[in-house]
Amino acid sequence: MSARVAVIYYSATGNVHALAESVAEGAKSRNAEVRLRRAPELAPDSAIDANPAWRAHVDSTKHSVPEATLEDLEWATAYAFGTPTRFGNVSSQLKQFIDSTGGLWQAGVFHNKPATSFTSSLNRHGGQESTILSLNNVFYHWGCLIVPLGYADPLLFEAGGNPYGTSWASGSGDRPTQAVLDAANYQGRHLADIAGRLEG
Numbered sequence: 001m002s003a004r005v006a007v008i009y010y011s012a013t014g015n016v017h018a019l020a021e022s023v024a025e026g027a028k029s030r031n032a033e034v035r036l037r038r039a040p041e042l043a044p045d046s047a048i049d050a051n052p053a054w055r056a057h058v059d060s061t062k063h064s065v066p067e068a069t070l071e072d073l074e075w076a077t078a079y080a081f082g083t084p085t086r087f088g089n090v091s092s093q094l095k096q097f098i099d100s101t102g103g104l105w106q107a108g109v110f111h112n113k114p115a116t117s118f119t120s121s122l123n124r125h126g127g128q129e130s131t132i133l134s135l136n137n138v139f140y141h142w143g144c145l146i147v148p149l150g151y152a153d154p155l156l157f158e159a160g161g162n163p164y165g166t167s168w169a170s171g172s173g174d175r176p177t178q179a180v181l182d183a184a185n186y187q188g189r190h191l192a193d194i195a196g197r198l199e200g
Contacts, residue, residue, distance in 0.1 A: 003032040003195035004075055005188070008068045009082035010039040010094040013053040015120040015170045016082045017061065022181040023080045023118065023166070026188025030196065035075065037068035039097045068097055073104055078195035079115040079144065080188065081135050088127030089134050098138055110142035114194045116149075116187055118166040120176070128167040136164075147194050149187055159183035 005027040011017035017038070024036045041048070041058060048054045073079070083094045090098070104110065117135040121128050139146050149156055150163050158179040160167065166184040168176040176184075 003027070003030070003192045003199065004077045005032045005034045005080060005192055005195065006068075006072045006076035006078070007034060007036045007080045007082070007188070008039065008072070008094070008097070009037075010084070010091045011057060011061075011082070012084060012091075013051070013170075014057040014060075015168055015176060016084050016118070017057065017065075018176050018181065019118050019120065019166055019168060019184045020080070020082050022184035023082070023188035023191075026185035026190075027078075027080070027192040028188075029185075030189050030192035032078075032192040032195070035072050036065060037072050038065045039091075039093045040067050042093050042096060070101065070104060073101060074109055076113070077199065078113055078191050079139075080118070080191055081115065081138075082118045083131060083135065085119055085121035085127040085131040088130040090131060101142075105142055108143070110144055112198070113144050114147045114191060114198060115139040115142070115144040116147040116165060116191045118184060118187060120168040120170050122169065123171045124160070124169040126169070128162065128169075129164050132164040132167070145194075145198070147191050149183070149190070152190070153186055155179065155182050155186060
């Protein structure tokens with residue numbers, strides 16, 4: 001039986017979306033079934049319209065990437081969560097979705113399932129590690145098995161060497177580099193491999 005990986009993310013301008021796609025591709029390369037899902041947008045149109053990149057990303061994904069549901073979490077045997085940093089923490093959009101999972105948590109749906117996380121911030125010291133650790137706090141409470149990147153492959157150093165999870169500093173205005181996308185792809189492969197081992 002192949003792993004079932006839910007890649008759940010929030011992205012405002014597309015950087016975390018790009019990472020999520022690479023994580024999903026990595027998991028698929030290990031024959032995992034993958035659902036790529038975005039957290040519902042909470043910001044008002046006035047805020048989104050004030051940033052052309054935000055508006056462009058919302059418009060480009062609203063029909064191509066389904067919104068995450070609790071059923072996606074029940075279906076999955078492994079999780080990858082991604083978020084931009086918000087003052088070193090999880091975005092409100094992803095946090096609201098997570099906060100709706102109490103019933104699944106009480107039912108033990110998350111117990112012993114592997115989980116990993118990834119992020120993007122404006123600059124390298126903009127709270128990337130603390131954001132990933134904040135997501136991992138959720139996984140502790142859920143009873144998940146946290147799957148970090150570590151330093152298991154040289155390509156991770158080329159992507160900045162973050163052992164917690166893939167991260168991208170978007171201050172240059174560019175999209176994630178190929179090295180960072182390769183690290184995200186590795187993260188998806190690694191998660192699927194661990195999920196497969198756990199399923200025996």
